Amino acid sequence: xxxxxAMERLRYTLVLLLLLHCTDCFYVPGVAPINFHxxxxxxxxxxxxxxxxxxxxxxxxxxxxxxxxxxxxxxENLGEVLxxxxxxxxPFQVSMNVExxxxxxxxxxxxxxxxxxxxxxxxxxxIREDYYVHLIADNLxxxxxxxxxxxxxxxxxxxxxxxQFEHGYRLGFMDGNKFYLHNHLSFILYYHREDVEENQxxxxxxxxFEVIPQSIKLEDLKADEKSMCxxxxxxxxxxxxxxxxxENQLLFTYSVHWEESDIKWASRxxxxxxxxxxxxxxxxxxxxVVVVFFLSGILxxxxxxxxxxxxxxxxxxxxxxxxxxxxxxxxxxxxxxxxPQYPMILSSLLGSGIQLFCxxxxxxxxxxxxxxxPSSRGALMTTACFLFMFMGVFGGFFAGRLxxxxxxxxxxKGAFCTATLYPGVVFGICFVLNCFIWGKHSxxxxxxxxxxxxxxxxxxxxxxxxxxxxxxxxxxxxYDNPVRTNQIPRQIPEQRWYMNKFVGILMAGILPFGxxxxxxxxxxxxxxxxxxYYLFGFLxxxxxxxxxxxxxxSIVMVYFQLCAExxxxxxxxxxxxxxxxxxxxxxAVFYFVNKLDIVEFIPSLLxxxxxxxxxxxxxxxxxxxGFYAAYMFVRKIYAAVKID
Numbered sequence: 001x002x003x004x005x006a007m008e009r010l011r012y013t014l015v016l017l018l019l020l021h022c023t024d025c026f027y028v029p030g031v032a033p034i035n036f037h038x039x040x041x042x043x044x045x046x047x048x049x050x051x052x053x054x055x056x057x058x059x060x061x062x063x064x065x066x067x068x069x070x071x072x073x074x075x076e077n078l079g080e081v082l083x084x085x086x087x088x089x090x091p092f093q094v095s096m097n098v099e100x101x102x103x104x105x106x107x108x109x110x111x112x113x114x115x116x117x118x119x120x121x122x123x124x125x126x127i128r129e130d131y132y133v134h135l136i137a138d139n140l141x142x143x144x145x146x147x148x149x150x151x152x153x154x155x156x157x158x159x160x161x162x163x164q165f166e167h168g169y170r171l172g173f174m175d176g177n178k179f180y181l182h183n184h185l186s187f188i189l190y191y192h193r194e195d196v197e198e199n200q201x202x203x204x205x206x207x208x209f210e211v212i213p214q215s216i217k218l219e220d221l222k223a224d225e226k227s228m229c230x231x232x233x234x235x236x237x238x239x240x241x242x243x244x245x246x247e248n249q250l251l252f253t254y255s256v257h258w259e260e261s262d263i264k265w266a267s268r269x270x271x272x273x274x275x276x277x278x279x280x281x282x283x284x285x286x287x288x289v290v291v292v293f294f295l296s297g298i299l300x301x302x303x304x305x306x307x308x309x310x311x312x313x314x315x316x317x318x319x320x321x322x323x324x325x326x327x328x329x330x331x332x333x334x335x336x337x338x339x340p341q342y343p344m345i346l347s348s349l350l351g352s353g354i355q356l357f358c359x360x361x362x363x364x365x366x367x368x369x370x371x372x373x374p375s376s377r378g379a380l381m382t383t384a385c386f387l388f389m390f391m392g393v394f395g396g397f398f399a400g401r402l403x404x405x406x407x408x409x410x411x412x413k414g415a416f417c418t419a420t421l422y423p424g425v426v427f428g429i430c431f432v433l434n435c436f437i438w439g440k441h442s443x444x445x446x447x448x449x450x451x452x453x454x455x456x457x458x459x460x461x462x463x464x465x466x467x468x469x470x471x472x473x474x475x476x477x478x479y480d481n482p483v484r485t486n487q488i489p490r491q492i493p494e495q496r497w498y499m500n501k502f503v504g505i506l507m508a509g510i511l512p513f514g515x516x517x518x519x520x521x522x523x524x525x526x527x528x529x530x531x532x533y534y535l536f537g538f539l540x541x542x543x544x545x546x547x548x549x550x551x552x553x554s555i556v557m558v559y560f561q562l563c564a565e566x567x568x569x570x571x572x573x574x575x576x577x578x579x580x581x582x583x584x585x586x587x588a589v590f591y592f593v594n595k596l597d598i599v600e601f602i603p604s605l606l607x608x609x610x611x612x613x614x615x616x617x618x619x620x621x622x623x624x625x626g627f628y629a630a631y632m633f634v635r636k637i638y639a640a641v642k643i644d
Contacts, residue, residue, distance in 0.1 A: 033265045034138055035194060035203040036096040042189070042206060044092040045074070047085050047134040047141070048443055049171065052529045052596060054129050055603045056442040057084035063126060063171075064119045066091050066106030066252045078385055078453075079378025084444035087136070094137070096204055097191060097258045102184075102221075102229040105252040112218055115248045123172070124179040124244040130597075132168035132530070137189060138206040139375060143272060144169045145210055165271060167530055169213040172242070180239040182213035184221075184231070185254045190261035207261050207268040215239035218250050229253050269375055273534045292515045292545050299552050303559060311640050329562035333638055334486035336562065340570035343406035344414045345421070349574070351399025351466070352422035353624025356617060358391040359384060364543055367536040374532045385457070392419065392462040396469025397476075405478035415470035419463045422620065426613055427458070433609045436602050479631075482639035499564055501575060508553045509579025512622060515545045516580075517587060524591050528607070547625055550577055554626030555633045562634070569630065577626020578619035585615045 036042060046060030061067060074087035091105055106113065115123065135142040143165040172181040190208035216231065217238040223229035229251070231237075240250050263270075310329070340346060363384050366372055372380045399418045400411060408414060430446075437445040446454075497503070519535070519542045526533035554577040558569050588611040598604055 033205055035205060036191075037201055037203060038097050040096045042094045042096055042137055044090050044094055044187075045136050046088050046090050047136055049126065049131045049133055050084075050168070050530050051126075051129050051131045053598060053603070054131075054600065055444075055528065055598065055606050056437065056440055057444045058126075058131075058441075059086040059443040060088055060090070060133070062441070062443075063123060064113070064115055066113070077378045077382050078450070079381030079383075081378075081450050082381050082385075082446060083378060084442065085377065086443045090135070092187075092254060094187065094189070094256050098256070099258060100254070100256040102231050102253055102255045104223050104227040104229055105254055112249045112251050115242070115250070117245070117247060120242050120246070120248050121244040123181060123242050127172035127174060127179045127181065127242070131171045132166075133171055134168040135209075135211070137187075137209045139377070140206055140209045140268060141272065142168060142187075142209050142211045144213070165210075167272070167532075169211045172215065175239075179242045179244065180215045181242050181250065182215050183240045183250050183252050184214040184216045186212040186214065187254060187256045188212065188259065189256065190259050190263065192261055192264055205265045205268075207263045207265060208271060216253070217241075221251050221253060223251065223253075231255070269373065272374070273532055289515070289541065289545055292511065292549055295511060296548055296552050299556055303556060307559075307637060311637070329559070329565075329637070330641055332562060332565055332567040333483045333641075335567040336569070336634060336638060337481040337483065338485050338567060339406040340568065342571075343403060343408050344410070344417055346570060346574065347399045347403040347406065347408070347414060348418040348421045349620060350402060350624050350627060351395040351418040351470075353395075353620040353627075354398045355388060355391045355395035355422075356621045357624060358394050359387040360543070360621065362387055364536060364540045368540045372536075374534065385454075389457050389462040390465065392465035393469040396466035396471075397473035398469075399466075400470035400473025401476050401478065402473075403470075404474050404476075405481075411470060411474040412467075414474075415467045416463075418470060419466035422616075423458060423462065425616065427454075429609055429613055433606055436605060440602060479635070482635060495564055495566060499561065499566065501572060504557055504572070504576040505579035505582055507579070508557050508576045508626075509581070509583045511553050512546050512549045512580040513583040513587075515549050516542050517583075520584065520587060521591075524588070524595075527610075528591075528596060546580075546622070550580070550622045550625040551629035553577070554630045558630040558634060569634070570627075573630040574623045574627045577630070578621075578623035580622055581615045581619035584618055585611070588615070 046065075048060065049058045049062070061071065068089055068091040070089075072089045076085060076087065080087070093103075094100075146164045146166060147162070169185070170182060172179060174180070188208075188210040189206060190210075191204040192207045194203045194205060214231075217240050220232040220237045221229050222232075242248050363372070363380065366383070367380065372383060396415060396418055399414065403411065403414045431451075434446050434451075519539055522531075522533060522535060525531045554573055557576050558573050561569050561572065588608075592598065592604075592607055596607070598607060
């Protein structure tokens with residue numbers, strides 16, 4: 001029996017090790033690889049049209065592209081819907097490892113596609129707004145290869161070019177005031193030949209999907225009755241102009257070329273994750289981490305040495321009156337735990353902050369393990385939404401316990417406030433922005449059924465869980481404050497200028513923002529410029545540094561405040577600890593002015609609307625971290641001194 005039990009344990013251990021090893025092989029849970037045989041159809045699907053100038057995604061068939069006999073939309077998860085993805089089939093006929101020189105996509109050569117004046121105007125407008133078309137083959141997004149010479153020596157320039165990729169392909173281009181449409185797509189698909197036994201047929205896996213878009217005038221495309229066409233010489237062809245003032249005739253054509261590749265299926269996303277044309281300065285990220293650790297160490301040493309000296313002086317029997325004159329934080333011991341104004345709102349905001357903290361920590365950690373990779377489309381946003389709902393039980397618990405500590409009695413109202421205050425603000429802003437997106441007929445607008453589903457999740461999952469957590473938190477013993485509160489409040493002396501709240505916010509926000517501003521650039525690029533964000537390992541490290549720096553800065557600020565004999569630290573600590581959110585707002589304005597080419601009203605409104613949500617959420621997160629660090633610190637120092 002013992003031997004069989006040992007064997008069973010060994011088997012489970014081996015399986016676990018194998019699974020852990022396989023996390024390096026491919027994304028977990030990821031998408032299972034699809035094996036194709038020669039001539040098997042490889043379906044090309046369309047995702048959406050995007051532009052960093054308008055921030056408004058549109059579905060593929062919002063423009064008059066060739067349509068298949070039956071249009072079928074893929075069932076999408078919550079994250080895909082919120083991102084504006086509308087994955088749909090296309091009429092491209094692609095078969096595994098089968099070349100196509102040139103083929104007409106729809107209509108016959110003697111009957112080209114005729115665009116009406118309205119359709120021509122729409123295409124011209126989308127070209128002017130710099131729209132990109134996004135297609136996928138075997139869940140792999142299409143990319144356009146860009147080749148250029150880097151700033152090397154002249155001899156090296158002749159040898160090799162730098163290759164980068166951009167997501168999707170440009171709908172068209174402008175030359176002066178004329179618009180040209182990319183009506184011919186040259187697909188280049190790379191496959192990896194899988195190892196099989198001798199008698200079996202070879203299987204293939206798609207590992208890269210590139211496109212070379214071309215604009216070719218109708219007259220230059222020589223086509224026959226079988227829908228086959230011949231591409232003109234590159235030097236002698238004219239591009240296909242779209243005149244928005246009249247009807248336009250053109251042909252949509254495509255060609256398919258297959259190439260064998262050494263890239264394995266597990267590594268096929270590497271090309272897309274190194275697309276950014278910005279050099280990733282690893283040194284800068286490590287440098288910011290080292291600086292933050294260094295500053296944190298100095299702050300810790302100063303505060304610990306000062307506190308030890310204070311506590312030693314306070315606990316001396318002799319000269320107690322003299323020492324109380326020198327330093328002021330012991331003087332406010334009878335008022336430091338006096339409940340603040342609006343304790344229900346404070347505990348509600350801190351409860352939402354705990355919800356956000358738990359959700360972000362779990363999402364970043366799971367993404368770091370590779371389980372929320374870009375291949376699982378929409379998984380990150382779906383996971384974040386569901387986790388926020390389920391973390392309501394923790395938010396409610398902490399809010400309920402703090403509310404009771406602050407002498408609150410109306411726990412049901414407090415629980416409702418916790419469940420609705422922050423989510424209500426988020427829902428209100430998103431609903432207003434969604435109305436503007438609806439007006440533009442963008443696929444980025446959240447459909448009404450999805451909105452109803454989100455409301456049902458809010459009131460059906462989050463609200464009951466917050467009530468449950470709040471109930472148990474309110475019933476639990478309140479936080480044990482080491483000193484009693486006096487009945488009569490102490491008079492607060494006049495404060496120096498540097499003790500002003502806004503000055504405190506400016507000072508407290510620098511260090512946490514310094515820890516994360518490099519990572520913030522990549523996050524903004526992912527959100528606003530349709531890049532993939534994948535540095536979750538660094539993001540997890542930066543998140544830990546952010547927590548440490550917020551905690552230490554908060555402790556320093558509350559120590560200075562109590563030394564100035566100002567015991568109103570509850571709200572102030574929450575506000576000042578979130579000071580880095582102010583710098584995030586300034587950075588967002590800087591990014592808008594310098595990095596984005598947004599000029600219209602609605603895209604600007606969307607940018608600043610979503611930025612407001614980001615800044616508000618970041619303030620709640622950092623404010624909550626700082627508040628709990630300061631609260632633990634205050635309880636610790638007053639427990640260490642003798643109070644008569």
